[in-house]
Amino acid sequence: MLSSPLSGSADDADPRRNEVVSHCGDRLLPRRLQSIMEAGERIRKLSHMSSAAEPSPVTAFESLAPVKLTGKQAAKKKSLLRQERRRNERRRENEPNSGPEPQATMNWPVVLWLGALHVGAIAAIWTFTWQAIILTVALHWLTGCVGITLGFHRLLTHGSFQTSKPVRWILGVIGGLAGEGSAIDWVANHRKHHALSDQPGDPHSPHDGPWWSHMFWLAYTLQGEERERHVRRWAPDLVKDKGLNWIAAMFLPSHFILGLILMGAGYALGGWPMAASFVVYGIFVRLVLVLHATWLVNSASHMWGYKNYETSDDSRNNWFVALVTYGEGWHNNHHAYPRMAPHGHKWWEFDLTYNIIRLMKVTGLAWNVVDYKQKTLGGEQR
Numbered sequence: 249m250l251s252s253p254l255s256g257s258a259d260d261a262d263p264r265r266n267e268v269v270s271h272c273g274d275r276l277l278p279r280r281l282q283s284i285m286e287a288g289e290r291i292r293k294l295s296h297m298s299s300a301a302e303p304s305p306v307t308a309f310e311s312l313a314p315v316k317l318t319g320k321q322a323a324k325k326k327s328l329l330r331q332e333r334r335r336n337e338r339r340r341e342n343e344p345n346s347g348p349e350p351q352a353t354m355n356w357p358v359v360l361w362l363g364a365l366h367v368g369a370i371a372a373i374w375t376f377t378w379q380a381i382i383l384t385v386a387l388h389w390l391t392g393c394v395g396i397t398l399g400f401h402r403l404l405t406h407g408s409f410q411t412s413k414p415v416r417w418i419l420g421v422i423g424g425l426a427g428e429g430s431a432i433d434w435v436a437n438h439r440k441h442h443a444l445s446d447q448p449g450d451p452h453s454p455h456d457g458p459w460w461s462h463m464f465w466l467a468y469t470l471q472g473e474e475r476e477r478h479v480r481r482w483a484p485d486l487v488k489d490k491g492l493n494w495i496a497a498m499f500l501p502s503h504f505i506l507g508l509i510l511m512g513a514g515y516a517l518g519g520w521p522m523a524a525s526f527v528v529y530g531i532f533v534r535l536v537l538v539l540h541a542t543w544l545v546n547s548a549s550h551m552w553g554y555k556n557y558e559t560s561d562d563s564r565n566n567w568f569v570a571l572v573t574y575g576e577g578w579h580n581n582h583h584a585y586p587r588m589a590p591h592g593h594k595w596w597e598f599d600l601t602y603n604i605i606r607l608m609k610v611t612g613l614a615w616n617v618v619d620y621k622q623k624t625l626g627g628e629q630r
Contacts (some may be wrong), residue, residue: 355469358429362466365427365539368532377522380529383510384537387530392538393574395423396434397601401576404486405435408589409605409617417491421498425506427535428542430496433469436482441546442586445561452546454562462547463539507531541572549579556593557584565597575599587618 399419402408411419420431428434437451444450451469454461470478479487486492495502507527514526544566553564563583570577570592578591578599585593592599608614 353468353471355467355471358469359467361427362463362539365532365535368528369536371524371528372533375521375525375528377518377525377529379517379522380514380525383526384529384534387534388538389574391422391426391534392541393601394604395419395426396428396538396542397574397576398604399423400426400428400431400434401438402589402601402605404431405438406587407618408587409609409614411608411614413491415613417495420492420495421502424495424499424502426538426542427503428539430499431492432479432483432486432496433475435486436479437469439482440478442583445559445563445583446550447561454547454550458547458551461550462543503531541569542576544569545573545576545579549577553577553580555580557581559583570597570599575601585620588620589617590619590621593621 399416400423403411403416403419423431423434440449441451446453446455452461452465457464469475507530510526510530511523514523518525549564549566549569550562551564553566553569555564557580559580561583563580565580566577568577569579575591575598576582578593578597581593581597582588582591589605590599590602591597592602605614605617609617
């Protein structure tokens with residue numbers, strides 16, 4: 249499992265820490281105050297890493313598990329975080345040896361891929377069938393929930409749980425069928441997002457414009473040698489996985505294979521009209537819906553909603569995004585505790601993806617499930 253020296257331990261995230269005191273120098277300090285002091289030190293370390301040399305991929309996506317504060321303490325911490333962000337920006341501007349960010353050019357293969365999907369979805373007007381609607385809903389859940397939110401995000405990006413290599417590869421295939429690129433590229437971009445969230449260098453921050461964060465950033469993703477350096481820095485663990493590399497190479501062929509399977513199933517059920525309906529809805533309509541649902545996490549969940557935790561970015565909890573992304577919309581919770589398998593931290597914040605992880609754990613398909621709130625790792629008291 250990927251870990252980080254900058255991420256809080258399960259004990260650090262325990263809400264009961266406020267009732268404990270620990271010795272600091274020649275006096276006793278409340279555990280909450282000591283935690284805040286430690287948090288400041290970790291943030292300073294992280295800022296130095298991001299200015300002199302970008303964080304390693306092992307630490308890049310591991311945000312500090314924060315203390316939940318109220319009143320004046322929360323306002324003061326928020327002000328300090330803003331000041332820290334401004335200092336980071338000035339430091340990057342004034343450092344002559346830091347070098348500019350790689351300049352991405354228009355990625356025409358991505359533009360053509362996304363454009364073709366949206367144009368193809370228009371055919372839904374003439375190919376509607378109820379059978380195709382059911383197929384779309386089922387494949388939306390399979391590729392969007394199981395593939396992206398559970399596989400690409402919580403397993404491969406954050407190591408929220410562990411599983412066997414065959415299951416890992418199966419999730420890689422299913423996630424690839426969501427049309428969002430290979431697991432390697434997806435994870436690299438997302439880890440960089442967590443390391444630089446809503447700061448210069450974030451691949452998709454609404455600070456650069458709502459539509460940029462929603463989808464336009466994809467038109468300028470890195471290519472060639474720049475892309476190779478990017479994935480080696482942010483996802484070296486996945487680059488070394490031969491199975492995931494083969495799955496990445498099969499990204500486009502896998503969609504054509506799925507299209508042929510859907511065409512054959514539709515033809516068997518209702519001839520060519522049903523075949524066309526299955527392909528249009530099962531491929532084009534479903535992919536457009538999955539893509540925009542995922543993109544809402546990058547855009548809407550950094551603009552609208554509420555916060556349970558004060559973080560150094562603009563992440564928000566958004567109930568609508570959580571609904572269409574199977575729990576990913578509880579985004580402020582996630583940015584506060586990136587490795588936690590559950591994203592819903594309040595009783596009303598339903599997280600379907602986490603419940604699937606729980607089911608996998610019961611059946612032996614998942615273990616070492618990270619949940620700081622329960623002070624457990626893999627279901628065992630620490």
